[in-house]
Amino acid sequence: MENVFYLSTNKHSDMIDITSSIEQWIRNNNVKDGIAVVSSLHTTAGITVNENADPDVKTDMLMRLDEAYPWEHPSDRHGEGNTAAHLKTSTVGHEQTLIISGGELVLGTWQGVYFCEFDGPRGSRKYMVKVIEG
Template identity: 70%
Template sequence: MIKTLTIDTKKRDEMIDITTYVQDIINEEMKEGIVVVQSLHTTAGITVNENADPDVKTDFLRRLDEVYPWEHTLDLHGEGNTAAHLKTSTVGHSQTIIVTNGGLQLGTWQGIYLCEFDGPRSGRRVSIKTIEAE
């Protein structure tokens, strides 16, 4: 089964921790297997990163801005958000996480994040697919 998480973002660039939501789905559906978490957007990605120190998110987004600066000129495709597309391609649109004994196999400081690169937006969708081990 595929579940969909819908999120309204508040900033142009932000990282929203969705770990608890994904774990809640695991709690309902399985003990062993994998879960795939996928953004349904070309300007919002999914990553696994540190969830203990909020400065990590700030540094992460700042460094991406250094590599892909937001330019206030129109791109050839007319939307002015090429930097957001590049950031999403760099971060990736999905993550696959192992589930063991009903828990996400994440390190002590790891969390799953929706990375917004072209916000604020309403109705960002993340698909979550559980695949139970046989």
């Protein structure tokens, strides 16, 4: 079973908590146990699991990614000028595999699932959730 989710992004770089959307979809579809694969359908946006309690963690992560991959680099050859966004997506990853148990995502106390925008703002972004029940 799978579903495509849509969202808009408002910033050049952002980490948007999508945990509740995934959890609601799992509940609505009566999934009790299995594996959920959450995948960004873009080359300049990723998916990660990280802290959802302190917003400074997101700020620091985005800042450090900018330090590692500066937006403009004199040797970049990609014509769109967003090589840094591609590198960030490859570093963060485009998908995460999550466990579902008892109808709930298995996440640690401070964990959330994030859609990571690295080339925004964008009016329409997509991510897919595919569940393998069992």
